Amino acid sequence: MQLSRAARWRREVDFSEIPGSRNALFAHSGEAFPRALTRGARALPAGSIGDDRFAMVDAETAHSLCTGLHRYLCQHDCGRILLATCKKSVLPFLQPDFVIELLPDKAVVHRNGHGISALTSPMRPMVSINTAVERFAGGPGGGWRGPEESLDDMPLQSRTGQRIPGASVREEFQVSVGLDECTAAVSKAFDHPFDGSIKQKCFRLKPEALSFSWSIGAIIGPSGSGKSTNLKNFGQGLPFQWDPAKSVWDQLPYGDKKKLLEAVTLGEAAARRSYDQLSAGERSLAQLARSLCSNGSVITVDEFTSLLDRHRAYQVCTKIHPFIMERGIQLVVAGCHKDIADWLRVNWVFEADSGELLQVQDFTVGSPPPRIAVSFEVPKIDLVMRRLETSTRSRNIFASHFEAHHYMDGLLPTGLYGQLIRTTSGELVAFHAVSAQPGQIHNAMRESRLVVLPPWQGYGIGPRASTLAAELIVASGMRLFCKTSQEALGSHRSKAPYLWRPTTTNGKPMTASLSEGFTRKRKREAKRLEGGSAGHEGDVVDNIDVEPPVFDADCVACVRERDGVRRAGRPPKHTCGRAPKAPLDNDVAHRRPVVRRVCYSHEYIGPGRHQQKGPVEDVNEEELKASTMLKLMTTEQIPEMAEIVLV
Numbered sequence: 001m002q003l004s005r006a007a008r009w010r011r012e013v014d015f016s017e018i019p020g021s022r023n024a025l026f027a028h029s030g031e032a033f034p035r036a037l038t039r040g041a042r043a044l045p046a047g048s049i050g051d052d053r054f055a056m057v058d059a060e061t062a063h064s065l066c067t068g069l070h071r072y073l074c075q076h077d078c079g080r081i082l083l084a085t086c087k088k089s090v091l092p093f094l095q096p097d098f099v100i101e102l103l104p105d106k107a108v109v110h111r112n113g114h115g116i117s118a119l120t121s122p123m124r125p126m127v128s129i130n131t132a133v134e135r136f137a138g139g140p141g142g143g144w145r146g147p148e149e150s151l152d153d154m155p156l157q158s159r160t161g162q163r164i165p166g167a168s169v170r171e172e173f174q175v176s177v178g179l180d181e182c183t184a185a186v187s188k189a190f191d192h193p194f195d196g197s198i199k200q201k202c203f204r205l206k207p208e209a210l211s212f213s214w215s216i217g218a219i220i221g222p223s224g225s226g227k228s229t230n231l232k233n234f235g236q237g238l239p240f241q242w243d244p245a246k247s248v249w250d251q252l253p254y255g256d257k258k259k260l261l262e263a264v265t266l267g268e269a270a271a272r273r274s275y276d277q278l279s280a281g282e283r284s285l286a287q288l289a290r291s292l293c294s295n296g297s298v299i300t301v302d303e304f305t306s307l308l309d310r311h312r313a314y315q316v317c318t319k320i321h322p323f324i325m326e327r328g329i330q331l332v333v334a335g336c337h338k339d340i341a342d343w344l345r346v347n348w349v350f351e352a353d354s355g356e357l358l359q360v361q362d363f364t365v366g367s368p369p370p371r372i373a374v375s376f377e378v379p380k381i382d383l384v385m386r387r388l389e390t391s392t393r394s395r396n397i398f399a400s401h402f403e404a405h406h407y408m409d410g411l412l413p414t415g416l417y418g419q420l421i422r423t424t425s426g427e428l429v430a431f432h433a434v435s436a437q438p439g440q441i442h443n444a445m446r447e448s449r450l451v452v453l454p455p456w457q458g459y460g461i462g463p464r465a466s467t468l469a470a471e472l473i474v475a476s477g478m479r480l481f482c483k484t485s486q487e488a489l490g491s492h493r494s495k496a497p498y499l500w501r502p503t504t505t506n507g508k509p510m511t512a513s514l515s516e517g518f519t520r521k522r523k524r525e526a527k528r529l530e531g532g533s534a535g536h537e538g539d540v541v542d543n544i545d546v547e548p549p550v551f552d553a554d555c556v557a558c559v560r561e562r563d564g565v566r567r568a569g570r571p572p573k574h575t576c577g578r579a580p581k582a583p584l585d586n587d588v589a590h591r592r593p594v595v596r597r598v599c600y601s602h603e604y605i606g607p608g609r610h611q612q613k614g615p616v617e618d619v620n621e622e623e624l625k626a627s628t629m630l631k632l633m634t635t636e637q638i639p640e641m642a643e644i645v646l647v
Contacts, residue, residue, distance in 0.1 A: 051084045052280045055307045057223050058336040059089055060427070060455035063379075066093035067458045071122040086281070086309035088372040092379040095123055099374050112376045126378060127459050129468055131385040133419065136434075136476040138443055143417045144387035144472075167209035167350070167357035173229070174199045201404055202226030203355030205233065212359060214347035216324060218304075219334040221352030222455055227302070227334040230352060234300050234332045240290045242275035248286045251275075254293045263323040264289045265315050281307045285316070292323070297330060304333035304340055310369040317343035318365060342366025354401060381459060383429055385421045385468065394418030394433055402431040402451040407486065413448055421465055429456045432465045434473070437481055445473055447482040450489070463492045467499060468609070475608030483601040490600025499606035506601045 054062035070093065073081070083096075091099060097115030101108045114123065133146040177183060179196045187194035203226060210217070219227045243251060249271040254260045261271055266285040270278060275286060284307040291301050305313035317340055324331050333340065341349045343366045349358045388394045394416045418433035430452040437444035447469070452462045466489075470480045481503065484490055493500035 048079070049082045049084075052086070052307060053083055054085050054087055054090055055280070056303060056336070058455065059087065061222060061336075062087055062090050063093045064455055064458050066090045067125065070095050070116065071124075071458075073116050074119050074122045088374060092375055092377055093125065095119075095376060101374055110374045110376075114376070123378060125381055125459055127381045127383065127461060127464060129383045129385050129421065129461075129464055131468060131472075133385060133387050133472055136417070136445070136473045136478060138445075138476070138478055143391070144419060146387050148389040149386035149420045149422075161349075161358040161360040161362070164209055164357045164359060166206075168203040168205050168355035170201050170355065171204050172199055172201050200224075202229060203352060205230050205350050205357065207233065209357055210348065212347075215330055216321070216344055216346045217330075217332045217348045217350070218341045218344065218346045219332065219350045219352055220336070220338050220341060222336060225352040227336075227352045230350065231300050231302055231332065231334045234298050235296065240287070242286075244274050244276050247272050247274055248278070248289075252289055252293055254289075259323075260289055260292060263292070263320050265312065265319060281309075281312070284308065288316075288320075292320075299329060299331050301331070301333045304335040305337065306335055310337070310339065313337070313340065314343050314368045317345075321345050339366065339369065381461075382424050383421050383461070384424060385419050385432075385465065388418040388420055391416045391418075398431055398433065398449060398451070401428060402449070402453070405453060406449065406451050416448060418449070419465075419469065421461070429453060430461055430465055432469055434469065434480065437479075441479065441481075443477065444479045444481060447480065447484075450484075460492075462489060467604070467606070470499075470604035471606065471609030473608075474604060474606070480604045481601070482604070483599060485599060487598070487600075490598075490602075493600065493602045499604065500602040501605045503601040503603055505599050508599055 054065060057065070072078075083094075095112060095115055097112055097117050099110040099112070101110060112118075131146075133144050135145050137143060137145055175198050176196050177198065179194075183194075183196070205219075219230050221227050240251075242248070248266075249257060249268070252260060252271070257271075258268065261268060264285045266282065266289060270282050271286070271289075275283060278286060284303070284305075288301060288304075291299055305316055308316065320331075321344055333344065333346075340346075341360070345363045345365060347360055349360060350356075351358075388397060391414065395412050395418075397420065398412065398416075398418065413435035415435050416433050417435065418431060420428070421430040421432065422428055431449060432447075433449040434445045435448040437446040447466060450462055450466055452465075466482065470482075473480045482493070482500075483505070494502065494506075
């Protein structure tokens with residue numbers, strides 16, 4: 001019956017009407033992806049097919065991936081691509097040319113007037129940042145002024161519960177990968193040599209933290225946060241190997257098989273087929289049914305309902321709960337969707353990304369997911385920026401939620417003034433912090449940390465947050481300097497000279513951190529005062545030999561005289577922009593290669609942002625929202641964003 005219905009869908013979709021001038025991206029939305037339609041799409045010239053490409057990640061990550069795919073296809077000729085997905089929410093970010101919606105009785109084709117084949121530049125989501133931060137105060141006791149931010153304002157989910165302190169410990173895991181051609185190409189984006197070793201810190205749930213009585217637990221978090229690692233602590237076994245010669249029904253060792261299939265919402269007709277003949281979603285339900293056949297006291301299920309649309313996931317959660325309670329066993333599930341905690345009525349939730357454990361005290365069934373219609377409207381992302389109350393709080397939040405995603409390792413400044421960026425629903429998005437600018441510049445701050453979590457990258461949130469903080473600092477009568485070796489962020493600032501002015505070190509190589517540079521300077525000054533050499537040769541910092549790159553003996557472009565001593569410029573004092581000569585094997589073979597990163601250094605020179613002063617409770621909420629809504633990238637400022645506003 002399913003194959004005949006799929007064949008009917010295939011006849012209703014006329015692929016000959018698809019334009020072939022440029023890239024054409026198609027997305028299918030429905031409960032199942034018919035194989036007959038797949039075979040029909042294979043006739044497309046220079047095409048590729050992807051099935052359930054965004055099912056194993058959370059919604060935010062899927063939106064970010066679709067935004068990047070949309071941008072890539074607009075810039076490269078990749079032919080025609082056919083994607084199948086059950087997540088309709090990705091369509092505004094993907095902007096396909098066609099969407100074939102598979103309904104139970106028919107197939108509906110939705111055409112996009114501004115799809116990829118009709119665009120000459122990417123169509124980005126519109127991002128706005130609403131901030132209640134009023135100003136920045138310098139000097140002792142200074143920092144951001146305005147309403148404070150606290151992670152305790154939003155629970156892990158919509159349910160009430162008790163947070164259990166000290167429920168997890170952060171451990172470091174190390175893995176190694178082979179250095180093939182593809183890995184070497186990807187590692188070029190790193191700021192340090194890559195030897196194939198990867199270290200990651202993840203939170204591990206302590207077994208003694210679950211000292212209370214429970215039946216169902218959930219481990220949630222984004223991809224790579226350690227969900228599967230924590231699930232192994234509950235005795236996760238190897239996945240079952242299905243026999244392709246037998247049906248799924250024959251391989252379920254359970255007495256009442258109809259009751260088992262009803263609990264996982266898998267139809268008997270599908271169970272009568274072999275595992276290889278099932279769709280991806282049906283296979284996940286078959287795996288779930290096979291896991292429930294276990295005789296152990298604790299059953300573990302990884303990627304719970306990840307391959308299902310959320311309406312089918314809601315049905316599975318509501319039906320499997322009474323099945324578990326009747327058997328009197330314990331179930332631990334892991335997944336990237338937070339809604340399973342509400343629908344499954346769990347006793348505890350462990351958030352793998354933050355290491356927090358919540359003992360749930362509300363066991364009512366959560367609301368079903370809303371129906372989502374096919375839409376091509378450009379998505380809007382509304383964010384909120386609020387200050388962190390103390391420097392200690394800023395360092396703690398950065399260490400627990402953002403440090404693993406930052407590209408540099410190093411000690412945080414003592415005076416770190418942080419701001420937290422979240423969605424209107426409370427999801428963590430980004431972290432921004434400034435600290436005092438060292439040197440002789442009066443009333444100057446520097447950008448110390450800027451981290452955007454992976455699910456929210458690709459929207460330009462980082463540059464917007466940096467510019468917003470700069471506007472508040474300039475409006476407070478101070479200056480802001482930003483230095484980074486991140487190429488995308490540095491290039492963005494270089495393309496906006498009306499906002500960012502490059503400093504003398506912009507575009508030049510960095511060979512040491514700021515603290516190491518001060519240590520070298522103090523050692524050189526000490527040698528000069530003692531009558532010794534004032535050069536760089538043989539400098540030792542913390543028992544680490546630091547060998548400089550080789551230059552000409554005297555660089556006429558930047559030789560300067562100081563206290564009667566002529567000195568040739570060298571990094572970071574080399575001011576003429578010349579690259580160092582390649583070291584000769586016969587005289588400097590003993591020297592170690594120096595890792596050179598390009599420094600992008602700018603000062604903000606744009607206009608300031610004057611926020612309304614006074615307590616927030618004394619200001620009308622609507623007036624405050626209207627006066628603090630950030631729309632940095634407009635058609636008057638950045639021409640490449642014009643297509644967003646015009647559409």
